[in-house]
Amino acid sequence: MSFAFAHISQRIFGTPLLYDERKAETFVRALGARITGSEVIVTNGSGGVQHTAFENGRPLAGKLGEPLGRFLDRRGYAAFDVFQNVALIPVEGTLVHKGAWIGSSSGETSYQGIQTQIAAVRQAKAAGKIKGAVLEIDSYGGEVNGAFETAAAIAAMSREMPTMAILTDFAYSAGYLTASPARQIVMPKYGGAGSIGVIMMHADYSEALLQDGVKVTIIRAGKKKAEGNPYEPLPSDLADRWQAQVEAMREDFADTVARGRSKRITKARALATEADAFDAADALSLGLVDAIADPLEAFSAFVKEVNRS
Secondary structure, eight states: OOHHHHHHHHHHBTSOEEEOHHHHHHHHHHHHHHHHSSOOOOSSOOOOOOOOTTOTTOOOSSSOOOHHHHHHHHTTOOSSEEETTEEEEEEEEEEESOOSOSSEETTEEEHHHHHHHHHHHHHHHHTTSOSEEEEEEEEEEEESTTHHHHHHHHHHHHHHSOEEEEEEEEEETHHHHHHTTSSEEEEOTTOEEEOOSOBOBOOOOHHHHHHTTOOOOOOOSSTTTTTTOTTSOOOHHHHHHHHHHHHHHHHHHHHHHHHHTTTSSOHHHHHHTTTOEEEHHHHHHHTSOSEEOOHHHHHHHHHHHHHHO
16 A cells, blocks of 8 residues: 555544535545455445536636635635635535635635635724625535534624635535534535535455455554454454544534524434435435525625625
8 A cells, every 4th residue: 555545544534524425435436446456346325426526617706716724824825715805715625624724725725724814804894994705616525524613603703794605516424514604504506515415434454465465463552452454354352442533523423413403403304315416406405504595696696685684
């Protein structure tokens, strides 16, 4: 396994993820054999999905063109784009915990970058420089670490100013988590929302290695050291602990959604979705979103409303 694939593997396997399961399955099908060196069989898959944010000419909403914030300040760079007194914060592609960039980079958006923008937007609002904020979202989700802190920051921003999450296409799992604290959520007719759940994967290479005549010896100091590694079967007690962990995270996810969506969807109803993904009509009826509309039209209406008030 190359260093690059080892780095990818440790971020995918054995760690909880806020990904829609179809995106996770697509990743395993595409890169699993290259990471493991042998064929990977998905035994309970749903078909997977290929998704690139804002692909095929899909429109952006408007004119989109802490250390990270201080770095930008020193160089005189704005942390966020502004259109007619409305701040614009993009949330697209795979969501990762850390990344010293603003916006998206190589198909990823970092929670660090989003939080830096939110802090700058709140300062601008306090100084009377903006009147509201729009989150442009097109994401199948990403990492757990940093996701809930980002949702909390968006909730704080929403208490201070009008906010709208515009789903240019999809908001699944962590993508929907970031949308839920906005005062309003709008999605296009053929977009998708939901996947209020957590996924965790473990790759067991032990049988494949034995067939190839490779025996891995793990020398431990502490019986729990290297627990859950890919060279041994997953112990049942660890599987139980991981299951409890993702269930607790799902509870927090549903609670965050319920608080952000106020009375439009309860925690019980969020949990009852069982991490399903919904089309626009079902998402609206469940209270996951507030309206179905063209993203550009929704953005224009928001801009007019905040400037009128």
